[in-house]
Amino acid sequence: xxxxxxxxxxxxxxxxxxxxxxxxxxxxxxxxxxxxxxxxxxxxxxxxxxxxxxxxxxxxxxxxxxxxxxxxxxxxxxxxxxxxxxxxxxxxxxxxxxxxxxxxxxxxxxxxxxxxxxxxxxxxxxxxxxxxxxxxxxxxxxxxxxxxxxxxxxxxxxxxxxxxxxxxxxxxxxxxxxxxxxxxxxxxxxxxxxxxxxxxxxxxxxxxxxxxxxxxxxxxxxxxxxxxxxxxxxxxxxxxxxxxxxxxxxxxxxxxxxxxxxxxxxxxxxxxxxxxxxxxxxxxxxxxxxxxxxxxxxxxxxxxxxxxxxxxxxxxxxxxxxxxxxxxxxxxxxxxxxxx
Amino acid sequence: xxxxxxxxxxxxxxxxxxxxxxxxxxxxxxxxxxxxxxxxxxxxxxxxxxxxxxxxxxxxxxxxxxxxxxxxxxxxxxxxxxxxxxxxxxxxxxxxxxxxxxxxxxxxxxxxxxxxxxxxxxxxxxxxxxxxxxxxxxxxxxxxxxxxxxxxxxxxxxxxxxxxxxxxxxxxxxxxxxxxxxxxxxxxxxxxxxxxxxxxxxxxxxxxxxxxxxxxxxxxxxxxxxxxxxxxxxxxxxxxxxxxxxxxxxxxxxxxxxxxxxxxxxxxxxxxxxxxxxxxxxxxxxx
Numbered sequence: 069x070x071x072x073x074x075x076x077x078x079x080x081x082x083x084x085x086x087x088x089x090x091x092x093x094x095x096x097x098x099x100x101x102x103x104x105x106x107x108x109x110x111x112x113x114x115x116x117x118x119x120x121x122x123x124x125x126x127x128x129x130x131x132x133x134x135x136x137x138x139x140x141x142x143x144x145x146x147x148x149x150x151x152x153x154x155x156x157x158x159x160x161x162x163x164x165x166x167x168x169x170x171x172x173x174x175x176x177x178x179x180x181x182x183x184x185x186x187x188x189x190x191x192x193x194x195x196x197x198x199x200x201x202x203x204x205x206x207x208x209x210x211x212x213x214x215x216x217x218x219x220x221x222x223x224x225x226x227x228x229x230x231x232x233x234x235x236x237x238x239x240x241x242x243x244x245x246x247x248x249x250x251x252x253x254x255x256x257x258x259x260x261x262x263x264x265x266x267x268x269x270x271x272x273x274x275x276x277x278x279x280x281x282x283x284x285x286x287x288x289x290x291x292x293x294x295x296x297x298x299x300x301x302x303x304x305x306x307x308x309x310x311x312x313x314x315x316x317x318x319x320x321x322x323x324x325x326x327x328x329x330x331x332x333x334x335x336x337x338x339x340x341x342x343x344x345x346x347x348x349x350x351x352x353x354x355x356x357x358x359x360x361x362x363x364x365x366x367x368x369x370x371x372x373x374x375x376x377x378x379x380x381x382x383x384x385x386x387x388x389x390x391x392x393x394x395x396x397x398x399x400x401x402x403x404x405x406x407x408x
Numbered sequence: 409x410x411x412x413x414x415x416x417x418x419x420x421x422x423x424x425x426x427x428x429x430x431x432x433x434x435x436x437x438x439x440x441x442x443x444x445x446x447x448x449x450x451x452x453x454x455x456x457x458x459x460x461x462x463x464x465x466x467x468x469x470x471x472x473x474x475x476x477x478x479x480x481x482x483x484x485x486x487x488x489x490x491x492x493x494x495x496x497x498x499x500x501x502x503x504x505x506x507x508x509x510x511x512x513x514x515x516x517x518x519x520x521x522x523x524x525x526x527x528x529x530x531x532x533x534x535x536x537x538x539x540x541x542x543x544x545x546x547x548x549x550x551x552x553x554x555x556x557x558x559x560x561x562x563x564x565x566x567x568x569x570x571x572x573x574x575x576x577x578x579x580x581x582x583x584x585x586x587x588x589x590x591x592x593x594x595x596x597x598x599x600x601x602x603x604x605x606x607x608x609x610x611x612x613x614x615x616x617x618x619x620x621x622x623x624x625x626x627x628x629x630x631x632x633x634x635x636x637x638x639x640x641x642x643x644x645x646x647x648x649x650x651x652x653x654x655x656x657x658x659x660x661x662x663x664x665x666x667x668x669x670x671x672x673x674x675x676x677x678x679x680x681x682x683x684x685x686x687x688x689x690x691x692x693x694x695x
Contacts, residue, residue: 109623109625110623110625110626111623111625111626111628111629131651134629136628136648136651137625137628137629137648139648140647140648141624141625141628141647141648142625144647196642197588197642197645198645250493250494258587258588258589261589261621266589268589268590268623268624269624269646269647270647271646271647271648272647273647380623385621386621
């Protein structure tokens with residue numbers, strides 16, 4: 069955050085939004101989002117039936133009719149939304165902290181274009197549909213590895229070099245994907261919908277596959293929160309306070325990339341969430357990283373579930389379109405504020 | 409009903425006389441295009457247009473086609489010139505065509521028009537347009553009589569299949585997948601019209617549009633008896649789909665490549681495509 073006002077980064081948490089009321093408020097928001105997301109959809113199901121379906125699902129009874137919609141389609145889709153929204157937001161917040169740059173987002177090091185390239189390859193080569201996420205995951209992590217290798221100076225990973233390498237790797241991989249799409253005849257729509265992000269067809273198995281990546285990446289980031297706070301004082305100061313700056317940077321970048329890669333591999337590249345949510349959290353709850361990452365996770369999870377609900381029930385059709393439509397103006401507003 | 413529309417289309421076309429050039433018509437990009445003389449060197453950038461030209465016995469006048477044109481076999485020997493979105497402009501200009509046929513998509517028309525080449529956009533999108541645009545093409549290339557004969561033959565062959573399927577006792581509810589996102593087809597799209605004619609009841613209502621993206625839970629709710637355009641293994645693996653009627657009864661049919669290509673092309677192979685589709689939906693009628 070030091071590009072603008074260092075004072076903001078040092079601002080204490082706002083008292084009105086601290087402690088128990090904040091935790092309760094965010095928990096309530098998340099619960100409301102999950103309830104709405106599970107209760108509403110293109111098929112109208114009365115609330116009593118939704119509750120009954122959840123009960124029958126939890127207790128492992130026979131599912132019939134609308135139960136299947138609630139338990140096998142909507143709930144995993146909502147849980148996936150929470151996981152992906154949280155992963156992107158936490159990773160975005162960590163990236164912004166580690167680069168001390170308010171415009172950093174989880175896709176900074178080429179995860180998105182790597183993921184898209186893997187997905188495009190799988191689609192164009194007509195691999196089975198289950199292979200798409202796996203292929204995307206491998207290329208996403210590969211893209212980050214290439215970025216890190218390009219940015220390395222001995223044992224150091226200077227932030228500017230990391231960002232520039234990420235941009236270059238991202239551009240090259242995007243160009244490769246585009247070339248593949250243009251050769252891939254009539255499958256362009258499938259690739260396009262992947263690059264816009266879509267939570268459709270997320271089942272319990274997908275949720276369980278994504279969970280470890282998000283939990284591992286997000287968990288490590290939370291453990292590093294204090295060190296990220298110290299890093300806001302500048303590399304030199306942080307070093308003199310005993311923070312291993314280079315190792316910290318590498319660890320944050322890797323953890324955030326693992327969480328992001330796991331998330332986008334299954335649902336595609338959902339834009340703007342990882343950029344915006346940390347800013348909202350910072351404005352509302354302050355800039356201490358432990359608070360920031362936790363509140364970002366709750367806001368991002370709830371936000372993506374609600375965005376997906378809009379996507380499912382309106383003509384906006386894809387969650388990535390919703391987040392980008394709402395996120396674009398915010399992003400511009402943020403840019404304007406940077407100039408002041 | 410449809411037969412009537414066709415008769416009107418034919419009646420409107422007047423008697424089949426030789427086209428008098430220069431001929432000025434409004435094309436599907438809403439441009440007034442003047443064709444100076446009967447086209448002898450034609451480039452077609454739409455697979456269905458290439459098929460139609462060959463059906464009008466003009467295959468040998470094709471000096472270039474788009475990369476997706478693959479039918480009839482003769483077309484495979486014609487020079488490939490990219491497609492609507494990535495046209496090989498230099499190759500097209502070098503072929504010295506006196507007519508380039510495009511659709512209303514892509515940006516190829518402006519560039520070529522500036523290069524002084526006659527470009528005509530033809531874009532059959534609805535079922536009725538398949539026939540009316542075919543007649544227009546016939547006029548443009550001075551094959552009006554042949555175009556009318558072709559339309560009449562197509563209408564007759566379609567009617568033959570319709571007579572069969574109309575007699576079908578059980579018309580299954582069907583979900584037709586055109587892409588695994590999933591996208592499906594509405595009853596007003598020309599593929600949707602064919603699905604209905606083939607004796608199925610489309611689960612997609614008209615209100616969802618011609619090529620809607622479908623929420624998976626909607627398909628589960630509709631619980632169709634038949635699924636087309638997806639294979640059983642894929643369908644069964646989707647969350648909540650394993651218990652659907654079509655999956656349980658095994659009526660999930662991935663279309664052969666040739667059928668899905670001829671079904672999606674608004675050209676002269678539609679009657680044959682309809683017959684194959686009807687045979688998949690009602691094998692009992694074709695024994």
